[in-house]
Amino acid sequence: MIRTAIYPGSFDPVTNGHLDIIHRGKHLFDRIIVAVSKDSHKSPYFSLEERLSFLRTALKGTPGIGVDTFSGLLTNYVKIQKACAVIRGLRAVSDFEYEFQMALMNRRQNTRFETVFLMPDERYTYLSSSLVREISRLGGHVRGLVP
Ligand code: PNS
Numbered sequence: 001m002i003r004t005a006i007y008p009g010s011f012d013p014v015t016n017g018h019l020d021i022i023h024r025g026k027h028l029f030d031r032i033i034v035a036v037s038k039d040s041h042k043s044p045y046f047s048l049e050e051r052l053s054f055l056r057t058a059l060k061g062t063p064g065i066g067v068d069t070f071s072g073l074l075t076n077y078v079k080i081q082k083a084c085a086v087i088r089g090l091r092a093v094s095d096f097e098y099e100f101q102m103a104l105m106n107r108r109q110n111t112r113f114e115t116v117f118l119m120p121d122e123r124y125t126y127l128s129s130s131l132v133r134e135i136s137r138l139g140g141h142v143r144g145l146v147p
Helices: 016-026 048-059 074-080 093-109 129-137
Strands: 004-009 031-037 065-070 085-089 114-118
Touching: 004 016, 004 074, 016 031, 016 048, 016 085, 016 114, 031 048, 031 074, 048 065, 074 093, 085 093, 093 114
Parallel strands: 004 031, 004 085, 031 065, 085 114
Antiparallel strands: none
16 A cells, blocks of 8 residues: 655745655655645745746655645545645744644544654754745845755
8 A cells, every 4th residue: 555645835935844854754655745735825925836846846856756736625635645644844843833733623624644743854943935035035045945
């Protein structure tokens, strides 16, 4: 049986922290689908096509990793893909409350998968897509933070 996990997010843009989580997840699952939400409540800085293209380029040639989009509820997408888990990254305690709420709400919708939290390398604990966007917008260096 192939064990598939979904790694959902906005990826606006994908960071080296996201890639670190994907590679860690690959040790646990046979297949990971990196799923970009089309229905995020945040209005994205990069278009859907740009975000997909960044992900596809960064993950090109990595076996067992797919990139896709989804709309509507994550729990429906998990069912369609017959996935057994959703992966989310936890960088700091401040992430916990939102992630915990989302994991339990998702479990309420569909009890047939688990949310698995993975911690990135310490180098990435302070890294977020929103900070990357801001640094870039204001002319700072993002080398080493994004692929
Ligand atoms: O990278 P993000 O913005 O933290 O990702 C959040 C995301 C896209 C995983 C979350 O908003 C989501 O799952 N959206 C899909 C719609 C959904 O299922 N909402 C209910 C969540 S409890």
